[in-house]
Amino acid sequence: MMRCPEFRYHAAKTVEEAASVLADHGPKAMLLAGGTDVVPNLKRRQHRPEVLVSLRRIPGFAGISIGGDGAAVIGPGTTLADLALDGRVAAEWPGLSRAVGSIASPLIRATATLGGNLCLDTRCNYYNQNYEWRQSIRFCMKAPAPHGSALTEDAGGSVCWVAPASPRCWAVSSTDGGPMLAALGATVELRSKARGKRDIAVADLYNDDGMLFLKKAPDEVVTRVRVPRAAGQKSAYWKLRRRGSFDFPVLSVAAAATFSKSGEVTDARVVLGAVASMPLVLAESASLVGKSLTDDVIAEFAGAASRHAKPMDNTDFQTAWRRKVTAEFLTGALRELRGDDPRTMGQLGRRVARGASCLG
Ligand SMILES: Cc1cc2nc3c(=O)[nH]c(=O)nc-3n(C[C@H](O)[C@H](O)[C@H](O)COP(=O)(O)OP(=O)(O)OC[C@H]3O[C@@H](n4cnc5c(N)ncnc54)[C@H](O)[C@@H]3O)c2cc1C
Ligand code: SF4
Structure with missing residues (x-):
């Protein structure tokens, strides 16, 4: 059985608290929503956060409302199941219903969230493997040997096994929600302790880089997803x-x-x-x-x-x-x-x- 590494669990009760823990701990902290991507990655030692900041206890972080302008305002903690089964969403944005309804299995969709889906880690056959598998071929640049591992002398971390001459990682964006929300002209609200609130189009949320795949800064929390309504769309x-x-x-x-x-x-x-x-x-x-x-x-x-x-x-x-x-x-x-x-x-x-x- 693969076990998670040790970490401290912090259940934030407000967005401000979550953003504050991220700001205080920098790269040693990581957000946790449904955990359907984070937890397998922890078990495979692709992430080694000291603090996991859960967003699940934040009141109002989940939910779907339709504003006076017809736009859907979706809390990032909304589960994919709730989103896929929402009749208003299915009627107005059928592509979104189908995209999120196609993710994983019913059990996973009941836990997985939209915010986590938008920030989903990129995937690669050489990365989505357990620690020993990756160690056996030498760790690639996306997930070098964790600090303090047995491989300190040869931690890997400089090569891409898909394109060995390439200076960058080509891991693949595998979110189903991201492309559909980008096509619908959706925006996300991001909040950080240092810079407060900002809105960014989902179409502008990503970089074409398997490691630095998000334009969202590590200390920013996705706090809202807004899908505009366009008549006749x-x-x-x-x-x-x-x-x-x-x-x-x-x-x-x-x-x-x-x-x-x-x-x-x-x-x-x-x-x-x-x-x-x-x-x-x-x-x-x-x-x-x-x-x-x-x-x-x-x-x-x-x-x-x-x-x-x-x-x-x-x-x-x-x-x-x-x-x-x-x-x-x-x-x-x-x-x-x-x-x-x-x-x-x-x-x-x-x-x-x-x-x-x-x-x-
Ligand atoms: C068997 C299996 C099949 C899957 N199939 C698919 C699939 O077909 N399509 C697909 O798209 N995904 C798939 N997934 C991946 C995953 O289940 C979904 O993408 C899910 O929506 C992730 O949401 P989560 O809440 O579990 O995210 P988590 O695992 O909790 O988090 C994922 C990432 O998002 C970050 N994060 C979470 N919430 C926020 C927030 N509010 N603000 C900022 N960062 C945040 C976390 O720090 C982490 O980096 C699959 C997973 C499994 C295990
Ligand atoms: S694309 Fe290359 S660097 Fe990126 S995860 Fe795959 S093997 Fe590693």
């Missing part, structure tokens, strides 16, 4: 994974668009997930504006946009195949936006529609 989320029951994405397409009464796109944002260290907001989305989503328009868009998918060989499936199916996933998501029922789009569409978006 449609959204869709298509996710590729091996097992439809609970796997992480190895490719996802999050798409949101608004339409004029005559059916032309008035605004669009399409985001690729799980093909880089950050969700990729596709610049080609702007080319859809003013057009109807005809088969030709969709095919041209999918062909151009799929070139951004350059997955590395550090998650599931062959990279060449993942690149190849990107256009298919983009096509499916855009067809769904224009009103096609995914269940009429062959086996893949039927699987996406029932949330089991795997091809395996």
Whole structure:
């Protein structure tokens, strides 16, 4: 059995208290929400915090409300289950419901939170392994040998096993919520002791770097997620994974668009997930504006946009195949936006529609 290393548990009762502990302890403190990512990482010794600051006892940290402007204001402590099952969210932002409803398993979704999902660690086949496995091939730069381990003379920490000549880490952004919230134009509120409050678009929350993948500073707490409502907006989320029951994405397409009464796109944002260290907001989305989503328009868009998918060989499936199916996933998501029922789009569409978006 893998055990967690020793740590001090601090159950914050307010956001200010959580931010204060982060400020006081710097990199030695870490936030804990549902723990569905943090705890396995602790057991594998990828993190060794001295203090774990739990957010679960903060009153009002969870909950979904719809404001007078129609926007959803979601507490970061809201569980993925509550979010996925919320009828108001499903009606207004169906892509978000599907994205969070596709995460992990029902049991995990009952504990996992939206805030934790947005800040989810990046993933790599050489990183998501236990301590001994990583030690046996020499620790990579994302998770060097912990201080005080038996490997002090050769702690690793300078090489990337995926791209040994690379100075950076290519671990993959694997959040399902991030790409969809970016496509929907959502923002998060961040709070720190030193700098107070600031808002940042989810689309701007990430860096394309497997180690420094968040633009959120380590002392900042995600305190609110706001999803704007746009009249006539449609959204869709298509996710590729091996097992439809609970796997992480190895490719996802999050798409949101608004339409004029005559059916032309008035605004669009399409985001690729799980093909880089950050969700990729596709610049080609702007080319859809003013057009109807005809088969030709969709095919041209999918062909151009799929070139951004350059997955590395550090998650599931062959990279060449993942690149190849990107256009298919983009096509499916855009067809769904224009009103096609995914269940009429062959086996893949039927699987996406029932949330089991795997091809395996
Ligand atoms: C078997 C399995 C399958 C999974 N499948 C998927 C999947 O398909 N898709 C997917 O996206 N995820 C998946 N996950 C990962 C994880 O369960 C989810 O991403 C979950 O939403 C993480 O939320 P949490 O509350 O458990 O986060 P935690 O584990 O508590 O925290 C995750 C990270 O977020 C930080 N954090 C948490 N809350 C805040 C906050 N308010 N402010 C700032 N930082 C914060 C923590 O410090 C930590 O760095 C899976 C996990 C498992 C074990
Ligand atoms: S991409 Fe390279 S540095 Fe990053 S986790 Fe994988 S092997 Fe380690």
